[in-house]
Each structure stands twice: as C-alpha cells, then as structure tokens.
Amino acid sequence: MDLSQPEEENYANPKTCFFHVLFKASALAFYMLSTLFADSFVIIFVITVVLAALDFWVVKNVSGRILVGLRWWNEINEQGESIWRFECLDHESLARINQKDSWLFWWTLYLNAIAWTIFGIFSLVRLEVDYLLVVGVCLSLAIANIIGFTKCRKDAKNKIQAFASRTIASRFSSTLQSAFSLV
Amino acid sequence: MSNSHSDTIPLRPSNSQSDIDEIRSLIDDSVHSGPAVVLPARHPATTPPPSSSPFISSNIPPPPPVSSSSSLQKLQSVPAAPPPPPPVGNSSSIVANGFGPPPNTLTEPVLDTVKRDLWRIVSNLKLVVFPNPFREDPGKALRDWDLWGPFFFIVFLGVALSWSASVKKSQVFAVAFALLAAGAVILTLNVLLLGGHIIFFQSLSLLGYCLFPLDVGALICMLKDNVVAKVIIVCLALAWSSWAAYPFMSSAVNPNRKALALYPVLLMYLSVGFLIIAID
Numbered sequence: 001m002d003l004s005q006p007e008e009e010n011y012a013n014p015k016t017c018f019f020h021v022l023f024k025a026s027a028l029a030f031y032m033l034s035t036l037f038a039d040s041f042v043i044i045f046v047i048t049v050v051l052a053a054l055d056f057w058v059v060k061n062v063s064g065r066i067l068v069g070l071r072w073w074n075e076i077n078e079q080g081e082s083i084w085r086f087e088c089l090d091h092e093s094l095a096r097i098n099q100k101d102s103w104l105f106w107w108t109l110y111l112n113a114i115a116w117t118i119f120g121i122f123s124l125v126r127l128e129v130d131y132l133l134v135v136g137v138c139l140s141l142a143i144a145n146i147i148g149f150t151k152c153r154k155d156a157k158n159k160i161q162a163f164a165s166r167t168i169a170s171r172f173s174s175t176l177q178s179a180f181s182l183v
Numbered sequence: 184m185s186n187s188h189s190d191t192i193p194l195r196p197s198n199s200q201s202d203i204d205e206i207r208s209l210i211d212d213s214v215h216s217g218p219a220v221v222l223p224a225r226h227p228a229t230t231p232p233p234s235s236s237p238f239i240s241s242n243i244p245p246p247p248p249v250s251s252s253s254s255l256q257k258l259q260s261v262p263a264a265p266p267p268p269p270p271v272g273n274s275s276s277i278v279a280n281g282f283g284p285p286p287n288t289l290t291e292p293v294l295d296t297v298k299r300d301l302w303r304i305v306s307n308l309k310l311v312v313f314p315n316p317f318r319e320d321p322g323k324a325l326r327d328w329d330l331w332g333p334f335f336f337i338v339f340l341g342v343a344l345s346w347s348a349s350v351k352k353s354q355v356f357a358v359a360f361a362l363l364a365a366g367a368v369i370l371t372l373n374v375l376l377l378g379g380h381i382i383f384f385q386s387l388s389l390l391g392y393c394l395f396p397l398d399v400g401a402l403i404c405m406l407k408d409n410v411v412a413k414v415i416i417v418c419l420a421l422a423w424s425s426w427a428a429y430p431f432m433s434s435a436v437n438p439n440r441k442a443l444a445l446y447p448v449l450l451m452y453l454s455v456g457f458l459i460i461a462i463d
Contacts, residue, residue, distance in 0.1 A: 041353030042345045045360070046338060053334060061296045074384065076326050082382045130357045 012098035013066050020063035020105065023055030024112045027138060031119065045134050052138040059109070059145050067101040069094055070156060072148040088156035090163075109149070113142040304332045311392040312427050325385050325392075325431070333391015336398050337363045340455070343401040347462045359458060366451045367391060374444050379436035389431050390448070396423035397452065401459050408463070417456045424452045 011017050027048055030037070034044040064070050069089035076082050088094065120135040307325060337360060345356035371386040400420030404413045428448050436444045 042342065042356040045353075045356065046342060049338070053331075057300075057331075061300075062293050074328075076328070076382060076385060080380070080382070082384070130353060133357055133361060 011100050011104070013101055016063050016066045017101060017104055019058055020067065021108055023051050023058055024108060027051035027055060028112070028115055028119075031134065031138075041130055045130075048134050049137050052141050055112075056141040056145060060148070063105060064145075064149060064152075067097070067105040068149070068153075069097055070149055070152040072152040084151070086152040086155040088152065088159065094156065094160070109142070109146055113139065113146060116142055300329070300331065303327060303329050304335075307332055307388070308392055308395060311389060311431075312395050312423075325389050328382075328385045328388035330384065330388055330391065333367070333388055333394070336391055336394040340394060340398050340401055343398070343405050344458060344462055347401075347405045347459075349463065355458075355462065359455070362451075363391075363394065363455070370447055370451065373447055374432065374435055377436050377440045377444055379440070379444060381435040386431075386435075390428065393424045393428040393452075394455075396420040396427070397455055397459070400456075404459050404462075410460070413460050417459050421452055421456045425449055428452075 030051060031044070031048045034048070038044055060072075064072075071087040073085050074082055075085055089097075116135055116139040120132060120139060123131040123135055307327070307329060311325060340363065341356045341359040344359045345352045348355040367387050367390040370390060371381065371383055374381050374386065375383070397417075397420050400416050403416050407413070407416075425448070429445065432444050432448055433441045
C-alpha cells in the first residue's frame with residue numbers, strides 16, 4: 001500500500017490507515033505462513049486470534065472514528081433491554097471525510113472477510129477442524145465489524161436526511177418569523 | 184473538545200438563523216442547567232442512557248441530562264466544531280455518575296479509549312467474581328458487558344491446559360476453547376429457551392468472567408503437580424465460579440426452572456475442572 005502517492009487527494013490519516021490494514025494483513029499472513037513459523041497449533045491459534053481481535057478493536061474504536069466518522073456500540077438500559085447505539089459525525093464533518101480514507105476502510109473490511117471465507121473453505125475441504133476454528137473466530141470478528149459499521153452508516157444517512165429536512169423547515173419558519181416581524 | 188470555551192467565541196455570523204439558535208441554546212441551557220456542550224457528533228439517544236461505566240473516564244460534563252438531538256444540531260451552527268480526528272489531550276476526565284448522554288466518543292484520543300476499555304474489564308471482573316453489594320440485583324451486575332475479558336480468560340485457560348499437557352497439546356487447546364465458547368453460547372440459548380429474560384451478550388460475558396477462578400486454579404495446577412492438591416484447588420475454584428454465576432442465572436428464569444438453567448452451567452464448569460485435574 002503506497003501511502004505517499006502524489007495525487008490530488010492524499011490519505012488524510014496515513015498512520016490510521018496503516019494500522020487499519022496492518023493487523024488484518026498480519027493476521028492473514030501469519031495464518032497463511034503459519035507452517036513456516038511454528039509447529040504448534042496453539043501458538044498459531046493464539047497469535048492469529050489475538051491479531052484478529054486487535055484488528056477488531058482498532059477498527060471499531062480507532063479507524064472507524066477517524067477514517068469514516070462512525071461508531072457503534074451496545075448498551076443495556078435501566079429496563080434491562082439491549083440497545084444498539086450509533087454515533088456519527090455531523091453533516092459538515094462527514095462531508096469533509098477524505099474519500100480515499102473511506103474507500104480504503106470499507107474495501108479492506110470487505111476483502112478481509114472474503115479472504116477469511118476463502119481460508120475457511122480451504123480448511124473445510126481439507127477437513128482440518130482445528131484451523132476451521134481459527135477461521136471461524138476471525139471471520140465472526142470481521143463480520144461483526146462489517147454489520148456494525150453498515151448499520152451505523154445507514155443510521156447516519158437517515159439522520160442526515162432528517163437533519164436536512166428539519167433545517168429546511170426551521171429556515172422556512174425563521175424566514176416567516178422575520179417576515180412577520182417586519183410587517 | 185472545548186466545553187465552556189466555545190460559548191465565548193465571537194465568530195458568529197449574524198443572521199436570524201443564528202440569533203434564533205442562540206436563543207434556543209440559551210433556553211436549552213437553562214432547562215438542562217449544564218454547560219452547552221459543543222459536540223460535533225449527534226446521538227440518536229432518545230431514551231435516558233443507562234448507568235454506563237464504559238464512559239467513566241471520558242469527558243462528560245457533570246450533571247449531564249438527556250440531550251435531545253435537536254439541541255445538538257443547533258449547536259453545530261457555532262463554527263467551533265473541531266475537525267474529526269483531533270487527538271488533543273482531552274485531559275478533563277470528569278467521572279460520570281452514571282446518568283446522562285454518552286460523551287463525544289468520536290473525537291476522544293485513542294489512549295482514552297484504551298483506558299476506558301481496560302477499566303471496564305477490571306470493573307466487570309470485580310462485579311462478577313468478587314463479593315459486592317450489587318449481588319442483590321444481578322441483572323445490574325453486567326450492565327456494560329464486554330467480551331474482551333471472557334476472550335482473554337478463555338484463551339488463557341486453553342493455553343494453561345495445553346501447557347500442562349504433555350501430549351496432544353493442540354487438541355487440548357482446541358477442545359478447551361471450543362468447549363468453553365460453544366458452551367457459553369449453548370447455555371445462554373438454554374436460558375432463553377426456558378423462557379428466561381437474559382440478554383445474549385450479557386450472559387456470554389458473565390459466563391466468561393466466571394471463568395476467572397478456574398483460570399487461577401489452572402495456573403496453580405500448572406505449577407504444582409500433586410494430584411490431591413490439584414483436586415482441592417480445582418474444587419475451590421469450581422465452587423467460586425459457581426457461586427459467581429449462580430445469582431445471575433437463577434434470577435433470569437422462572438423459579439420453577441432454576442435448576443434446569445443452573446445445572447448445565449455447573450456441568451460445564453465441572454467438566455473444565457476435570458480437564459484441569461486430568462491433564463498431566
């Protein structure tokens with residue numbers, strides 16, 4: 001990934017992009033090259049899953065915020081019900097988000113999930129249940145992030161539309177008020 | 184993220200819209216009796232937010248009431264909204280008393296997030312495993328669940344078991360991990376199918392945290408190899424784990440079905456205990 005391409009719009013947050021990709025890539029790479037590194041399945045499992053978990057945390061808490069301005073989490077309210085909370089930046093900040101950042105964010109998310117699915121198919125075909133476990137864990141982490149952020153993005157779009165219509169309504173009413181005050 | 188400073192910034196375009204915004208924000212301020220927080224983020228929070236200790240070490244103004252999203256949107260017209268990633272040292276970590284809107288977690292520095300998550304793990308552990316006054320209302324115990332703690336504990340248990348094993352290390356690990364993960368899911372489903380009121384992730388989180396005593400037991404057993412000592416330690420750890428899990432599980436179901444919900448939990452911990460003893 002060339003971070004210093006001299007294009008009109010460069011990555012706005014190269015360090016965050018780097019970390020966003022780093023853990024995903026290293027988890028995939030470690031899994032693929034695992035036989036070169038260690039014979040012990042335990043070590044492979046632990047390191048791969050730890051890298052995948054770190055990636056999950058980084059995406060959810062850091063790069064989601066910084067690259068696309070979205071955040072999601074789950075809370076349990078006083079009545080004991082679980083609610084999913086979505087948070088997004090306001091309209092102006094969202095418009096200012098670097099397109100390359102956001103493109104990188106979403107595409108690496110999807111490619112990561114696809115890669116793990118392919119690995120899963122391989123290990124299924126080879127009937128390696130142990131490795132299927134690793135793949136299962138990493139895949140579920142990847143899918144959780146995808147679902148969370150997709151829901152968050154939809155929520156953000158809805159909020160922007162609602163905000164836009166409300167702004168139009170309030171502008172209209174303020175114009176009316178100022179018109180009436182002049183009368 | 185500046186809180187009260189933004190009120191004194193004189194860079195406001197003077198037109199009717201911002202006048203009305205000012206008036207509205209002043210009214211909102213007096214109603215909410217708190218500083219006008221300039222949050223560049225909007226929250227869909229229409230219900231009063233819970234006692235959420237995830238936000239304990241973040242920047243929440245002291246008596247933060249429910250902030251309706253409309254008042255936040257009006258505040259956005261103040262051109263003091265910071266751009267998305269300002270890792271400015273937001274060092275004013277005001278402790279949340281449990282009420283109020285979630286803070287502006289979108290622009291907090293990364294270290295804050297790390298600290299907040301770590302603190303949440305520790306506090307969840309203390310709530311679940313150690314005796315505390317909240318035990319009377321176990322539903323509250325794990326209000327802000329997280330799965331990091333359980334993840335670490337399950338992996339640690341697997342590694343400890345696999346270390347103590349002299350043969351078939353990888354299988355031991357895989358079995359332990361799969362047993363605990365699948366077991367937690369199945370136990371939760373069991374409670375749900377029995378008509379109990381439990382939240383899926385909350386229960387997973389609880390069952391994971393209750394593994395902590397068994398982790399300690401496994402660690403000690405790794406170091407001492409005497410079978411009798413192992414049995415005693417494992418029994419103690421088992422009793423502690425079950426004691427930790429009991430109130431939560433039993434309160435979630437009908438009293439007639441308490442045993443049906445609890446028995447599988449005890450069985451799972453017992454099997455883990457056997458794994459610990461039997462490994463050599």
